[in-house]
Amino acid sequence: MMAAFxxxxxxxxxxxxxxxYCRSLTASSLHTSISEDxxxxxxxxxxxxxxDYARVMQILxxxxxxxxxxxxxxxxxxxFSFLNLLxxxxxxxxxxxxxxxEEERAGCAHFAAVxxxxxxxxxxxxxxxxxxx
Amino acid sequence: MPxxxxxxxxxxxTAAGVCFVVCSLIRGSFLRYFFLNLYVILYMCADLIRExxxxxxxxxxxxxxxxxxxTDCLLTIALFVAVISLASHVFAELNLTRYVRLVAxxxxxxxxxxxxxxxxxxxxxxxxxxxLELSQNxxxxxxxxxxxxxxxxxxxxxTRTRLVQMILSLxxxxxxxxxxxxxxxxxxxxxxxxxxxPILGCFLPISWALTIMRHSEEARLTPARLVAVPR
Numbered sequence: 283m284m285a286a287f288x289x290x291x292x293x294x295x296x297x298x299x300x301x302x303y304c305r306s307l308t309a310s311s312l313h314t315s316i317s318e319d320x321x322x323x324x325x326x327x328x329x330x331x332x333x334d335y336a337r338v339m340q341i342l343x344x345x346x347x348x349x350x351x352x353x354x355x356x357x358x359x360x361x362f363s364f365l366n367l368l369x370x371x372x373x374x375x376x377x378x379x380x381x382x383x384e385e386e387r388a389g390c391a392h393f394a395a396v397x398x399x400x401x402x403x404x405x406x407x408x409x410x411x412x413x414x415x
Numbered sequence: 416m417p418x419x420x421x422x423x424x425x426x427x428x429t430a431a432g433v434c435f436v437v438c439s440l441i442r443g444s445f446l447r448y449f450f451l452n453l454y455v456i457l458y459m460c461a462d463l464i465r466e467x468x469x470x471x472x473x474x475x476x477x478x479x480x481x482x483x484x485x486t487d488c489l490l491t492i493a494l495f496v497a498v499i500s501l502a503s504h505v506f507a508e509l510n511l512t513r514y515v516r517l518v519a520x521x522x523x524x525x526x527x528x529x530x531x532x533x534x535x536x537x538x539x540x541x542x543x544x545x546x547l548e549l550s551q552n553x554x555x556x557x558x559x560x561x562x563x564x565x566x567x568x569x570x571x572x573x574t575r576t577r578l579v580q581m582i583l584s585l586x587x588x589x590x591x592x593x594x595x596x597x598x599x600x601x602x603x604x605x606x607x608x609x610x611x612x613p614i615l616g617c618f619l620p621i622s623w624a625l626t627i628m629r630h631s632e633e634a635r636l637t638p639a640r641l642v643a644v645p646r
Binding site: 285286288289291292293295296299300302303306309310312350353354 | 562565576579580583584586587590591593594596597598600601625628629630634636
């Protein structure tokens, strides 16, 4: 009984720290605006929304990999899947969950779009170096 | 645990630990986060000591038992000090570092005294029981302190990205570890649950190393974004 209570409590706190950790990751990209290149490629207008995430990730996988971004993108990807699950599971019972999840998914999409911008810039640099050679 | 999987987890943990210490040295953060580095170094040393003892004595021998519980106790004290050092960073701007240290010493001595009072009644294997109980009690105190520290981070609108992510990693680690302990008690017959603890041991140095590598000391983030449910 006690073990089950500790398990439930630790899962709740784990969830809280996981959400905060992911928010701290997505928050690090909030000060960076989405580049024109990314807007052109993805069709993102004023600001990214949740449904942009899948499209941005598809294009992101086509660009050369940046090892610095890899693990962060994986964690944010896991967070995005978690938000989808939350939306599907609880949105009917608690409508505010849907609004919150959508806001968070938009943050994930913005994070991915900023990462895409960095990859496009890297791609350009590599191309320029090859031309020089 | 099959030795192959145990070895793979040990290599991963050691590699992550070395990576964190090297990154700290390269980025000039070794002294700033000295107690975090100390914990990781001790973690690797404890693994080496246990392996060395295991080469000469059996897994169920009293020698290995002493080595295991005393290194575990030492690691828990080091982790407790690491939590306190992070709290000192958070409260440094309020000039409360001295009080944080006083509270830490009081908590450490209090926990040790309480543990001794509980264990002193049993006469068999007093030394190992004291190490085991102290380790468990300090672990619980560290867990509670991490939650309080996270509350302080939100209340004080802490913006230092490195500090915030290190505390969050610690919170994730403590929560997951407590959960894995409980899971082992709830479902001991499933062998996979026994892997969770050692795997989680690798998580902390990996996440700290990533934080040190990615963010400079000057990196800042928006405090409002940290609250799980915005108010």
